Amino acid sequence: AQSVTQPDIHITVSEGASLELRCNYSYGATPYLFWYVQSPGQGLQLLLKYFSGDTLVQGIKGFEAEFKRSQSSFNLRKPSVHWSDAAEYFCAVALNSGGYQKVTFGTGTKLQVIP
């Protein structure tokens, strides 16, 4: 069964520092990969997605993620964190098989940004 692991439950970074959130997946084939962000009291919003091609993908709000097939990873990065980036981040993988889109979410990483 496909699974997604986000090993860091909570991360604290200083404003202006760089950020990397880890995501590993377990699946035989290369799934479709997503990062979502959930601000307090809000639904989830797509940050970026990877389907194929260039393994470094750019998203909204200055985020990027790199797909590494050899490590089954899709880590999210941002060079300089802003206080407004404080939120919970979810990695997700999707398999499209026979018309069924099965999406599996990681357990999330809460990001705290300190001045």
Next chain:
Amino acid sequence: DADVTQTPRNRITKTGKRIMLECSQTKGHDRMYWYRQDPGLGLRLIYYSFDVKDINKGEISDGYSVSRQAQAKFSLSLESAIPNQTALYFCAIAPSPTGGHTGELFFGEGSRLTVL
């Protein structure tokens, strides 16, 4: 207007009561989903629907039922609510895959349900 609207946003109820959470969308997407979010568990799929006549169970459907009243409306019911159904519930929509690609999910803002 939001693409995906959930009502109510917050609800407190008692054990044994019937509860309905409603979801409507304005994007015209075929696929609609209900997820449940619990702290530390991420999002888990309850039910999903690919069109009005196509309803499918997700990984945690026990204790829940759904109705796809129209292409734009998908409601989730708890026939007899219990305390461990206290959670944040999300409705999500997605377009049908095109070109072999899986579409992203668009989420509502969530419905927080507390069962006492």
